[in-house]
Amino acid sequence: MQPSTNVLICGAGIAGISAAYHLAVRHGVKDILLVDERAPLSLTSDKSTECYRNWWPGPGDAMVGLMNRSIGIMEELAEESGNIFHLNRRGYLYLTADPGVIPAFERAAQEPSELGAGPLRVYRSQADDPEYIPAPTEGYKNLPTGADLFLSPDLIQKYFPYLPKTVIAALHARRAGWFSAQQLGMYMLDQARVHGVEFVNARVTGIDTSRGQINSVRLSDGSTISTPRFVNAAGPFVKKVGKMLGVDIPVFTELHLKVAFRDPLGVVPREAPLLIWTDPQTLPWSEDERDFLAEEADTRWLLGEMPEGAHTRPEGGADSDIMLLLWEYHTKVMDPVVPPPLDDMYPEIALRGMTAMLPRFSEYFERIPQPMLDGGYYTKTQENRPLASPLPVEGAYLIGALSGYGLMSACGAGDLLAAHITGSGLPSYAPAFTLERYQDPQYQKLLKNWTSDGQL
Numbered sequence: 001m002q003p004s005t006n007v008l009i010c011g012a013g014i015a016g017i018s019a020a021y022h023l024a025v026r027h028g029v030k031d032i033l034l035v036d037e038r039a040p041l042s043l044t045s046d047k048s049t050e051c052y053r054n055w056w057p058g059p060g061d062a063m064v065g066l067m068n069r070s071i072g073i074m075e076e077l078a079e080e081s082g083n084i085f086h087l088n089r090r091g092y093l094y095l096t097a098d099p100g101v102i103p104a105f106e107r108a109a110q111e112p113s114e115l116g117a118g119p120l121r122v123y124r125s126q127a128d129d130p131e132y133i134p135a136p137t138e139g140y141k142n143l144p145t146g147a148d149l150f151l152s153p154d155l156i157q158k159y160f161p162y163l164p165k166t167v168i169a170a171l172h173a174r175r176a177g178w179f180s181a182q183q184l185g186m187y188m189l190d191q192a193r194v195h196g197v198e199f200v201n202a203r204v205t206g207i208d209t210s211r212g213q214i215n216s217v218r219l220s221d222g223s224t225i226s227t228p229r230f231v232n233a234a235g236p237f238v239k240k241v242g243k244m245l246g247v248d249i250p251v252f253t254e255l256h257l258k259v260a261f262r263d264p265l266g267v268v269p270r271e272a273p274l275l276i277w278t279d280p281q282t283l284p285w286s287e288d289e290r291d292f293l294a295e296e297a298d299t300r301w302l303l304g305e306m307p308e309g310a311h312t313r314p315e316g317g318a319d320s321d322i323m324l325l326l327w328e329y330h331t332k333v334m335d336p337v338v339p340p341p342l343d344d345m346y347p348e349i350a351l352r353g354m355t356a357m358l359p360r361f362s363e364y365f366e367r368i369p370q371p372m373l374d375g376g377y378y379t380k381t382q383e384n385r386p387l388a389s390p391l392p393v394e395g396a397y398l399i400g401a402l403s404g405y406g407l408m409s410a411c412g413a414g415d416l417l418a419a420h421i422t423g424s425g426l427p428s429y430a431p432a433f434t435l436e437r438y439q440d441p442q443y444q445k446l447l448k449n450w451t452s453d454g455q456l
């Protein structure tokens with residue numbers, strides 16, 4: 001007799017694992033098969049910076065709502081597991097040295113607050129300033145939400161003395177920080193297995209439907225599994241798996257790299273939050289280096305203006321000196337290939353790009369530390385909103401397009417997908433993440449004027 005299952009999930013990245021966890025553990029759904037051609041969490045979900053925030057722009061409050069729910073679930077899991085995945089609450093610190101952008105900086109700070117991310121507290125070195133509560137290095141409980149906006153360079157120096165005096169505004173988003181994605185994923189997977197979820201190491205090679213309904217799924221080990229429900233959680237391959245169902249998933253993939261360096265000079269204190277430089281910049285080069293780079297067309301661009309968004313954070317416990325550096329100075333849209341192509345110039349460019357915010361990184365220019373470079377794909381919809389949705393084939397679902405926020409949103413997206421599958425009450429933000437939204441003429445209008453994708 002042909003083997004059968006109640007739900008077959010394709011993909012054991014953080015999205016598929018979260019879907020399995022929510023179905024099995026929180027809804028008691030029996031007989032779930034999680035299928036992946038690789039080891040769990042090993043394609044994109046172990047390449048991330050592992051950061052989270054509820055600080056997201058509009059339009060509308062759907063992203064803030066989803067992230068608040070997701071972070072709430074992470075806090076519950078941290079509580080029940082003794083914080084096995086080291087959730088911290090150090091925050092994201094957005095920085096600028098450009099007086100011209102202060103009004104825009106203030107406006108941008110208001111928006112997530114008004115959308116439900118928590119209150120905005122403003123500090124100007126005045127007697128009526130609210131009390132600032134610094135973020136502890138570890139732990140996530142009993143801390144402020146919202147954000148602290150510093151418009152006084154003296155206060156920025158007081159609380160973050162390792163930043164240059166040129167920084168004139170800083171926004172500290174507080175329901176934010178980082179965690180171990182691998183440990184969160186493995187914790188959810190272990191819980192799911194205890195509740196009966198089975199993992200199969202194979203590739204999904206085909207999906208059979210009959211009368212517009214899921215019927216069975218073919219695997220690379222030659223088996224065919226009968227099932228009434230199929231979840232596409234294939235990460236950068238959701239489009240390819242969607243084709244097996246005859247459904248076009250409207251996403252594209254962008255290559256994103258990340259480099260880790262040791263910081264033996266202690267340029268960044270180990271207790272620092274995630275530091276983000278929000279100004280465009282030109283890279284620091286010596287006279288000789290400038291002459292050299294100017295000679296060739298394919299290096300000349302390194303002398304011009306480079307984009308905003310360089311960011312870094314300490315990685316590991318008190319005895320570690322590793323820093324993670326990310327800077328998307330060149331966005332490369334490409335079909336996913338595994339392993340992703342790495343760029344040898346990335347470590348040096350990222351290191352130089354950090355010096356606007358952390359000038360002492362230049363002490364490494366003479367002898368650049370051994371870099372550890374990796375990367376993966378952001379799988380994105382055009383407006384950078386995720387998909388946690390039924391598909392137009394009965395019994396088929398999608399959890400994906402989690403872009404550069406898949407770890408922080410996974411618990412919320414899994415919770416939402418499980419509600420769709422089990423027919424439980426849907427949260428107010430559910431329509432914002434369906435595939436159906438693209439059929440709505442109002443949404444099409446909104447898309448034409450979409451300004452910020454909120455992505456780092």
Ligand SMILES: Cc1cc2nc3c(=O)[nH]c(=O)nc-3n(C[C@H](O)[C@H](O)[C@H](O)COP(=O)(O)OP(=O)(O)OC[C@H]3O[C@@H](n4cnc5c(N)ncnc54)[C@H](O)[C@@H]3O)c2cc1C
Nearest residue numbers: 011013014015044045049050051204235376405406407408
């Ligand atoms: C450099 C970088 C930094 C990032 N930083 C952050 C961050 O700080 N915070 C954050 O929240 N997010 C971050 N992200 C994003 C986050 O990593 C992703 O959104 C998330 O990992 C996507 O998870 P996924 O489960 O959708 O995909 P994946 O982890 O790619 O999992 C998909 C799985 O599907 C499997 N699969 C595909 N096709 C098939 C098939 N036919 N049969 C069987 N199995 C199949 C694959 O083998 C894979 O295991 C970052 C990403 C990158 C690249």
